[in-house]
Structures are given as structure tokens and as C-alpha cells.
Amino acid sequence: MNLSILWERSYAVSDTSSTALFTHKAELVSTIVHPAKRLDDALAYALSACVEKEACPMLISGCEAELSPPAEALCETKRGKIIAAPDLDATLREGFAEQCDQAGIRLIHEGLRDHLGGIDIGITWANWGIAETGTLVIDSTREEIRLASMISEIHVVLLPVDRIVGGADEIADALETAMRDPYNYTAFITGASRTADIERVLALGVHGPLELHVLLLGDD
Amino acid sequence: MQRSTTLKGYRKDVGVALKNEFLRKAMDNFAVAYRASRENAFRELDSERLIQDVAELKDRGIDQMEALLDQFIAVATSKGVHVHLAKDSQQANEIIATIAAESGAKRVIKSKSMTAEETLLNPYLEIKGLDVTETDLGEWIIQLRGEGPSHMVMPAIHLSRYQVADLFTDVTGAQQSNDIEKLVKVARRELRQKFVDADVGISGANFAIAETGTIGLTTNEGNARLVTTLPKTHIALIGLEKLVPTIREALAINRVLPRNATGQAITSYVTWITGPAPWGGEADGRKALHIVFLDNGRRALAKDRDFSQVLRCVRCGACANVCPIYRMIGGHQYGHIYIGAIGLILTYFFHGRAKARNLVQNCINCGACKAVCAAGIDLPSLIKAVHEKILGEEGHPLTNTLLNRVLRSRKLFHGLLRSTQLTQRPVTTSDGYLRHLPMIFAKEHRFRALPSIAEKPFRDRWATIAPSVAKPRFKVALFSGCVQDFVYPEHLEAATRVMAEEGVALAFPMDQSCCGLPVQMMGESKAARDVAIQNVLAMAAERYDYIVTLCASCASHLKKGYPKLLADHPSLADKAERFADKVLPFSSFMVDVLALSSANYTGDGEAVTYHAPCHLCRGLGIREAPRALIDLSGHRYAPASEEETCCGFGGTYSSKFPRISAEILETKLKDFQATGAERLVTECPGCLMQLRGGIKQRGIEMEVLHMAELLERRRK
Incomplete structure (x- = not known):
């Protein structure tokens, strides 16, 4: 789907009930x-999230934990803060890059394979939101979009509210x-990466993002 | 992974599992938590309707399996996907090893796949010199420990954080803490390196969509996304039963699958892959996508009228989650590779009779699995059917043959019970229990006291107690079942008096015999059918308004089992249906038909707790009538937690697996004690025998009564 259309439109406030339901269901899964x-x-929200976040959020749960030498080496490749925005419109990206730069953050839009040790924030668009489950x-x-949503520690998703549907069946034809x-x-992404494989205790951020943020565009 | 070749060996393994305190606690917590989260996940939905939809669409898919496969191959091939079809596990493993070898791969990363567990893919690839790493956290843990999964969705549920910490300490060569959050991050960082280094990614799939040649994967951790993205080559191993016509069927299944599996509305990730996506490891690169469909008996199953519904399974694992036996012994003893009720069945078809022989006997037939199955599979019946198939192939054991012969002749059967009564007299205590059990019962059977056979069965008492009712409201025939007739005739006497006072004319047809459920449970459906014919003829349903039984198991078998058993009988099929229509369990008759009034009962609101027999609550869907009767008869219904969990009796089950039966009973008794009630009522003589025996053996101050006895005591 051509996302460039989404850039230029004004974001009409759409069906508030499905927006509310989406928000509720999404928040249920953190x-x-x-x-x-x-x-x-x-x-601006994404940028401030990056500024405020610790360089390595693994710190909260054990960046200090020693790993095997190869894993340790990969972790070491992560130096400085990085935001990846692979599907951000080029003109918009320029302005945003400047703001990032001022904050000491590097903005990239390609070459994510060079950062498999992890990036701080990945920004991507969502084509739809599904209210029933709070799904993007x-x-x-x-591949750059795939990686931005997989190797980022925080995934920030831009979702125009008029792209929220009630249930997945409503977009079956488009899919x-x-x-x-x-x-x-x-x-389909719903909440952060999670596991309950050890003693059924929920832990966020296994292989994918530790946090998922959704920005509802056009929502007052 | 259960591998015992003998039942004795299997019982021994089970005994070890029962003593694993961590496992028992983990399983107990899980059993309770799962029920709540599943209920919560379906709260806003009509779960029965959704499950019915899944059953129907899966059945259609199974019918069209060949056509869907052809379509998938044509569409996917046209998009540049390499599609392979493996007739069995060996061939699937060979195909995958060849693809890996041809791409020059050394390192393989995997996301979780039960199908790859089925084919034992990892050991095969390792023998071929490949370095294979599982990336699902639970799968990685068990791979490092050299174990198989103990649950289809949570493969390491049998392990504690301490065991994982020790393991990760070994793996990283550095001391790791017991903090789960930290352990997860250690896995994340260790495995990230494996993703980066890998040459091939292997996944399973939850859906294969024929219309567009798309595969769908549901995961929570996000590892499948990295597995299918980072290495150039992606191989997906998929069972043929995962084929669906379009995305719509996949979405419908996906509304039920995660809710039923983990109580999630949807998993964190659902990934839809069509054709070879771009690959960034080289300029203008594209993925090499291989899809390996596994037959391994599925095509034959699809055409098997009796067993094709096995292929409806969406691998949610719910049948294990609610199984009282799984809860006691865990997945390593409750399956070979596939686990839970579906695992007992699939083991026979995918891994052979030798692996399934013992497992299929370890079903208590409580129906908890059937009640939650995402695809409405009649799991308990299929387990029995597999057991019967094995008996047909290997020969029926002597005990079955004898019981068959005895049950087929009512006179022989009842004669035997009468002579047993005479021989047990010297060992019967004054309160009607056997002082010591016959020699054939080992020590492990002593977890409950067993009652003796009554001196005079109900059938011999009938002539003297049969009431005469003027202007009856209803004409009812009593079906006694063998336990109440010969062990607890006082239940039937109580019911007779209570019903007669409500203006019910009663008859007791003398030619009735055992309902036949015990032989059905032993995999002897021919004998079960013969007994059914005898009872349908004996009960002469056309003469009565209702046939009432005080035994929930009999009621369920007469009502649900008979029409099935006699469905293709040339002259009795209709009669069996009409017979079944008139069968009602006691409480349902008292509440729903007689509309019993509390005015005839006196009471002080004493607390009475209730055990819901499996065959009553799940088998017949009767939940409210017994609770209402407790209150109507001047008591106060005091609900026990897990009221509907099996008591561990299960007829012949409790003598085949006495240790498991004992542990299930133990849990139940604690729940009843926690209510503070001093009286426990139930509506099945089997449950009553188990509960009363357990309470007596432990010296617990609690009286166990049949519902009819409870009513009779408070009748004005």
C-alpha cells in the first residue's frame, strides 16, 4: 500500500467509539x-522518548549481567542513541534529523542490518488499527520496516484514527x-514482545521491542 | 517424553512425577489461573458459536485437503516459493537437511514448531553437522536441557526459575541471578547473536492459505519474525491440516486460538508471509523461501470417517490445561511428543501404537477437554476409540474378555455380584466398608475405603417397598445402574419415597442391567452395544413419561451414548433416540419437571457443599438443578472452589491408576473442607464411593450424601 497518501491528508476525527475501544484494548496489553x-x-514525542530513555534499557534488568563472549561483543556494537524511521517522508525526515542531531541522537532510515545489536527507537506507520484486540x-x-519494528527497544507507531476498524474481518479483503x-x-502487532515461559511470569521485551507506543493521529 | 514400553513402567514414571513438588505446585496454579483467564478472554464473545465455526471450517478444509494443497502449491510456486511435500518425518527431515546443505548453511535458528518436534528435526540436523538453536525462550531452555516440551504452548512449564538460572549460568559461563526479568534479558541478548550468525531460519506455521500461498505464524516473543527475516533462507515446516482456503478462515481461527491457548485476545505478533520477501543481506536481495508440507499420516486421516476430526486441532494446548491428570503428572508423562488429550490420540497416528498403548489408558473420561476444545473435537470418545483400535490390533486382555462375557448376560453378572456379597461378609465392617481389600489390590489402592456389596440389592427390595400412588402426576421408570442397585440401594429407596410423595408413579423394570459405560471405557464397544440393546428393550420407554436415574454417569451414557451406539441398528435406532429423550437425572427431574416446592421441606439453612459429577455438569450440561435442590430442601448451598473438577474416580480408571486417582481426590477434599460445610452432596454413586471412601480413610468430619438422601431427611 502506498503510504505517501497518508502524509498529505488532514487527519479527520473518525468514529470515536472504535478509537476508544482500540485504546482500551491496546492499553490492556501494556x-x-x-x-x-x-x-x-x-x-516530537518520539524524540523526547528517546532523550528520556536510558541508553540501554537492558540496564533495568541486567545489562550488568555477563554474557558469553560473542553475545557480549554484539551488545558492545551498540554505541550512542539511534532512531530509525524507514518510511518517513524525505522532506519531513530532514527537519526531524536536525532535531535529533541537536539532541545528540542519530536518525537513520536504512541500513538497519548494521545495527542488529539494537536501536533505541523505531518509528513506523500502521496501515490499520484493529479495535477488538488493540492490534496494529x-x-x-x-526489510527496513520489519527491522525497525523488531530490533528497536521502543517501537513508536503512527496510526491515523480513521484507519481504525472494529475487527480484523473488516480488512480481510484489503489483506x-x-x-x-x-x-x-x-x-499484526499487539503490545510489546512478551513471554511467560519461565514460571508463567509475564516478562516484556524478549526478542522484540520492550515497549510499544501508539500515536493516534487526528485524535483530540 | 513418555517412552515406557509396559503399563507397569508407565505407572512407575507417573509415580515419580507425582512426587515432583515443584511440578505439582506449578500445575495447580496454572490449572486455576488458566480457567479464569480463558473465561475473561471469551467474556464479550459467544465462545460456543466461535468454536462451532472453527469446527465447521476445519472440517471443510479437511474434506478439501488435496485441492487446497494443489492450489497452494500452484500459487506459491508461481511466486517463486519452493514447495515440498514430505510423506513422513524422515522425508521431511531429509528435505530440510538437503536445503540447508545446498545453501551451504552451518548455523540454523528455529522458532517454535510442534511439527518439527513431531519429526524430531533438531537431532536429525545435528547429526548432519548443523548447529541448531531454538529461539523461543521455553524451547531454548528445554533444548539446552536435552528435553522435550511438557506443554504445546509453554514447553518449559515444568521448570523453576532456579533451574533456568543454573542453566543460563552454564551457558554464559557467568553467574546469573534468579530474577525472571533478568533471565529473559539474558536470553534476549544471547540469542540475538545467534540470529545474526544464522544461515537458515526454520519456522512452523499456524496457517497455510491456499488462495494466496501465504503462511501465518502466531507468536508472542517476536522470535519468529527474526527467524523469518534475518537469514537468507527460510524453511517453514507445516502439517497439511494447517491448510485453509482464504485469509478469512485463518482470521476466524485466530479469534479462538490465542484466547483458548493463553487467555490472550491475540498474540503479540501474527505474521503473514507471502512469497520471498526482500532480503537486505545483499543488494536487491530476496529471501529463499521453502515450504515443506508434512503428511505423516494426515492424508489418510483426512479420509478416515471416525478420526478425521483429529485434524481440526489448532494446537492451543487447552485440552492439557484443564485435564485433571495432566495437572497431576505434567506433560512429560502425559504424551509422547504431542501432549494432553489430543496428544494421546495423535501419538497413535504420528508415532505409532507402541508409544500410544499405555498413554491412551490414562484418560479418566471427565470431559473437561471436550468442553474447552477450540475446534469442538470429541476428545474423550476419540481416546477410547484409539484404545479400542489398539486392542483390536493387539488382542483384548483377559480381564476385558471376561467382563465382556459377564456383562452381556444380566443373570450371570448379577449372580456374580450376589456371590461376591456372600464371600465378602467376613471382611465387612459394621458400617458397610471392606475391612481389608482383596489381595489383588496393592497398597496404593488404600487411599480410600471401599464399600461392601449390600446384603439385599434394590431389585430384591422393590416388591416390598414399591409405593402405590393414586392419580399420579407422572409415570416414571427407575434406572438403577449397578452401583446403586447392589452397593447403595438406600439411595434408590430414598428417591422412591421422595418421588412417590410428589405424586410420581414408579416402576422398576427387572430386566435392566449395567448401563455398559464400564465396558465402553475399557474400549469394548461391541459389548457396550449389546448391553445398550438389552436396556432399551427392558426399559420399554413408551410406557413411561420419564426414565429417571440417580447415577449421573448412567444418565449421560443412556442419553448421549445410546443413540450413538445404536445409530446404525436396523430396528432400534429410533427407539434408542426416543428412549434417550426420556432419560433424566434425579435433580433435573425434581427441579425442572416436578418443580419441587420448598414448602414441603424443613431446614435450618445448614451449609451443604456440592460435588458436580463430570457426567452431570459437562456430560449433560446440568449445573443449576442440584444447587437449587440443596437450597429448596432447607439447606444453604456452599460452593466449593473447582466444584466441577473430576473427583478422580472414573470407574475402572481409579483401579488402573490408583495413585493419580488418590492425588486428584486429595485436592478435591481440601476444597470441600475449605467451605466449612459438614455435609457434602453429589449425584453419582461412583463419585460418592470415591469421596466417602476418601473421607473415611482420612477421618475427616464430613458426611457424604446422595441428593436423594439429602432430600429425604428434610421432607416434612
Whole structure:
């Protein structure tokens, strides 16, 4: 799907009940949901989240823990704060890069494979939100988008409120159309990466992001 | 992974598991927590309707398996996917090893796949010299320990944080803490390196969509996304039963699967992969995507009228989560590779009779699995059917053959019970229990006192106690069942008096015999059918308004089992249906038909707790009538937690697996004691025998009564 259309439109406030339901369901699985009137507000939010976050959030739970030498080496490759925004419009990216730079943060939009040790924040668009489950639907066919949502410690998602539907069945036709392409990689993302594999105790941030933030564009 | 070749060996393994305190505690906590989270997950939805939808769409998919496979292959191939079809595990493993070898791979990363567990893929690849790393946290833990999964969704549920910390200390060569949060992060950072280094990623899939050649994966950790993204080559191993026509069916299943599995509305990630996506490891690179479909008996199963519904399974693991036996012994003793009720069945089809022989006998037939199955699979019946298949292949044991012969002749059976009564007289205590058990019962059977056979069975008392009722409201035939007839005739006497006072004319047809459930449970459906015919003819349902029984198991078998057993009988199929329609368990008749009035009962509101027999609450869906009767008869219903969990009796089950039965009983008794009630009522003589025997053996101050006895005491 061509996301550039989404950049230029004004974000009409849409069905408030599905927005409220989306927010409620997303928050149930520890997604952090915030309204953002304009795209600028959303990017400013992402930037301040990056400024405020610790360089390595592993610290909270044991960056001090020693690892095996190869794993330790990979962790060492992560130096300085990085925001990746692979599907941010080029003109917008320039302005944002400047703001990031002033804050001592590097903004990248490609080459995420060089940062597999981890990046601080990944910003991506969502194609849809599904209210019933608080789910984001993200066309991740481009590898950079896939990686931005996988290797980031905080994943920030931009979701126009008028893209929120009630249930997944409402977008079945659109999904099917996308899947008719020769290749496609679509992700449903609901909350941060999680596990309960040790004593059924919930822990966030196993292989994917430790936090998921959603910015509802066009929501007052 | 259960591998015992003998039942004796299996019992021994089970005994060891029962003594594993951590496992027992973990399983207890899980059993209780799961029920609550599942209920919560389905709160806003019509779960029965959703499950019915899944059952129907899976059945359609099973019918069209060949066509869906052809379509998937054509579509996916046209998109540049390499699609392979493996006839069995060996071939699947060979195909995957060949792909890895041809791509020059050395290091493989895997995301969780039960299908790969089924084929024992990891050891095969390791023999071929590949370095294989599981990346799902639980799977990685058990891989490092050299174990199989103990649950289909939570493979390391049997392990404590301390065991994991010790393991991770070994793996990293540095001391790790017992903090779960920290252990998870250690795994994250250790495994990230493995992702980066890997040449091949292997995943399973939850869905294979024929229309677009798409595969769908549901995960929580996000490892499947990295497995399918970072290495150039992605191999997906998929059972043929995962084929669905379109995304719509996959979405419908996905509304039930996570809710039923973990009580989540949806998993953190659902990933839909179509064709070879771009790959950033080289300029303008594209992934090499291989899809390996596994048959391993599935195509034959799809055509098997009796067993095709096995393929509906979506691998949510719920059947284990609610199973009272799984709860006691854990997954390593409750399955070979596939675990829980579905595992007992799949083991036979995927891993052979030798592996399934002992396992299929370890089902108590409580129906808890069937009640939660995401695809509405009749699991208990299929377990029995597999057991019967094995008996047919290997020969029926002598005890079965004897019981068959005895039960088929009512006179022989009842004659035997009468002579047993005579021989046990010298060992019977004054309160009607056996002083010491016959020699064939070992020490492990002494967890409950067993009652003696009554001196005079109900059938011999009937002539003197049969009431005459003028202007009856209803004409009812009593079906006694063998336990109440020969062990607890006083229950039937109490019921007779209570019902007669309500204006019910009663009859006791003398040619009735055992309902046949015990032989059905032993995998002897031919004998069960013969007994059913005898009872349908004996009860002459056309003469009565209702057939009432005081035994929940009999009621469920007469009502649900008989029409099935006699469905293709040339002359009795309709009669069996009409017979079944008239069968009602006691409390349901008293409340729903007679509309019993509390005016005829006197009481002080004494607390009475209740055990819901499996065959009453789940088998027949009767939940409210017994509770209402407690209150109506001048008592106060004091609910016990886990009221609907099996008591551990299960007919012949409790003598086959006495230690498990004893542990289930122990848990139940604690729940009843916690209510503070001094009286416990139930509506099945089997449950009553188990509960009363356990209470007597432990010297607990609690009286166990049948509902009919409870009513009779407070009748004005």
C-alpha cells in the first residue's frame, strides 16, 4: 500500500467509539497510547522518548549481567542513541534529523542490518488499527520496516484514527489484495514482545521491542 | 517424553512425577489461573458459536485437503516459493537437511514448531553437522536441557526459575541471578547473536492459505519474525491440516486460538508471509523461501470417517490445561511428543501404537477437554476409540474378555455380584466398608475405603417397598445402574419415597442391567452395544413419561451414548433416540419437571457443599438443578472452589491408576473442607464411593450424601 497518501491528508476525527475501544484494548496489553494532533507532535514525542530513555534499557534488568563472549561483543556494537524511521517522508525526515542531531541522537532510515545489536527507537506507520484486540497492522514487506519494528527497544507507531476498524474481518479483503502480490510480509502487532515461559511470569521485551507506543493521529 | 514400553513402567514414571513438588505446585496454579483467564478472554464473545465455526471450517478444509494443497502449491510456486511435500518425518527431515546443505548453511535458528518436534528435526540436523538453536525462550531452555516440551504452548512449564538460572549460568559461563526479568534479558541478548550468525531460519506455521500461498505464524516473543527475516533462507515446516482456503478462515481461527491457548485476545505478533520477501543481506536481495508440507499420516486421516476430526486441532494446548491428570503428572508423562488429550490420540497416528498403548489408558473420561476444545473435537470418545483400535490390533486382555462375557448376560453378572456379597461378609465392617481389600489390590489402592456389596440389592427390595400412588402426576421408570442397585440401594429407596410423595408413579423394570459405560471405557464397544440393546428393550420407554436415574454417569451414557451406539441398528435406532429423550437425572427431574416446592421441606439453612459429577455438569450440561435442590430442601448451598473438577474416580480408571486417582481426590477434599460445610452432596454413586471412601480413610468430619438422601431427611 502506498503510504505517501497518508502524509498529505488532514487527519479527520473518525468514529470515536472504535478509537476508544482500540485504546482500551491496546492499553490492556501494556501498549502506551497517546493522541497526537499533527505529525510534528508525534515526532516530537518520539524524540523526547528517546532523550528520556536510558541508553540501554537492558540496564533495568541486567545489562550488568555477563554474557558469553560473542553475545557480549554484539551488545558492545551498540554505541550512542539511534532512531530509525524507514518510511518517513524525505522532506519531513530532514527537519526531524536536525532535531535529533541537536539532541545528540542519530536518525537513520536504512541500513538497519548494521545495527542488529539494537536501536533505541523505531518509528513506523500502521496501515490499520484493529479495535477488538488493540492490534496494529503494518505492511512490513520492506526489510527496513520489519527491522525497525523488531530490533528497536521502543517501537513508536503512527496510526491515523480513521484507519481504525472494529475487527480484523473488516480488512480481510484489503489483506487478501496485498497477499495476492508476488511477495508481501504483513505484521499484526499487539503490545510489546512478551513471554511467560519461565514460571508463567509475564516478562516484556524478549526478542522484540520492550515497549510499544501508539500515536493516534487526528485524535483530540 | 513418555517412552515406557509396559503399563507397569508407565505407572512407575507417573509415580515419580507425582512426587515432583515443584511440578505439582506449578500445575495447580496454572490449572486455576488458566480457567479464569480463558473465561475473561471469551467474556464479550459467544465462545460456543466461535468454536462451532472453527469446527465447521476445519472440517471443510479437511474434506478439501488435496485441492487446497494443489492450489497452494500452484500459487506459491508461481511466486517463486519452493514447495515440498514430505510423506513422513524422515522425508521431511531429509528435505530440510538437503536445503540447508545446498545453501551451504552451518548455523540454523528455529522458532517454535510442534511439527518439527513431531519429526524430531533438531537431532536429525545435528547429526548432519548443523548447529541448531531454538529461539523461543521455553524451547531454548528445554533444548539446552536435552528435553522435550511438557506443554504445546509453554514447553518449559515444568521448570523453576532456579533451574533456568543454573542453566543460563552454564551457558554464559557467568553467574546469573534468579530474577525472571533478568533471565529473559539474558536470553534476549544471547540469542540475538545467534540470529545474526544464522544461515537458515526454520519456522512452523499456524496457517497455510491456499488462495494466496501465504503462511501465518502466531507468536508472542517476536522470535519468529527474526527467524523469518534475518537469514537468507527460510524453511517453514507445516502439517497439511494447517491448510485453509482464504485469509478469512485463518482470521476466524485466530479469534479462538490465542484466547483458548493463553487467555490472550491475540498474540503479540501474527505474521503473514507471502512469497520471498526482500532480503537486505545483499543488494536487491530476496529471501529463499521453502515450504515443506508434512503428511505423516494426515492424508489418510483426512479420509478416515471416525478420526478425521483429529485434524481440526489448532494446537492451543487447552485440552492439557484443564485435564485433571495432566495437572497431576505434567506433560512429560502425559504424551509422547504431542501432549494432553489430543496428544494421546495423535501419538497413535504420528508415532505409532507402541508409544500410544499405555498413554491412551490414562484418560479418566471427565470431559473437561471436550468442553474447552477450540475446534469442538470429541476428545474423550476419540481416546477410547484409539484404545479400542489398539486392542483390536493387539488382542483384548483377559480381564476385558471376561467382563465382556459377564456383562452381556444380566443373570450371570448379577449372580456374580450376589456371590461376591456372600464371600465378602467376613471382611465387612459394621458400617458397610471392606475391612481389608482383596489381595489383588496393592497398597496404593488404600487411599480410600471401599464399600461392601449390600446384603439385599434394590431389585430384591422393590416388591416390598414399591409405593402405590393414586392419580399420579407422572409415570416414571427407575434406572438403577449397578452401583446403586447392589452397593447403595438406600439411595434408590430414598428417591422412591421422595418421588412417590410428589405424586410420581414408579416402576422398576427387572430386566435392566449395567448401563455398559464400564465396558465402553475399557474400549469394548461391541459389548457396550449389546448391553445398550438389552436396556432399551427392558426399559420399554413408551410406557413411561420419564426414565429417571440417580447415577449421573448412567444418565449421560443412556442419553448421549445410546443413540450413538445404536445409530446404525436396523430396528432400534429410533427407539434408542426416543428412549434417550426420556432419560433424566434425579435433580433435573425434581427441579425442572416436578418443580419441587420448598414448602414441603424443613431446614435450618445448614451449609451443604456440592460435588458436580463430570457426567452431570459437562456430560449433560446440568449445573443449576442440584444447587437449587440443596437450597429448596432447607439447606444453604456452599460452593466449593473447582466444584466441577473430576473427583478422580472414573470407574475402572481409579483401579488402573490408583495413585493419580488418590492425588486428584486429595485436592478435591481440601476444597470441600475449605467451605466449612459438614455435609457434602453429589449425584453419582461412583463419585460418592470415591469421596466417602476418601473421607473415611482420612477421618475427616464430613458426611457424604446422595441428593436423594439429602432430600429425604428434610421432607416434612
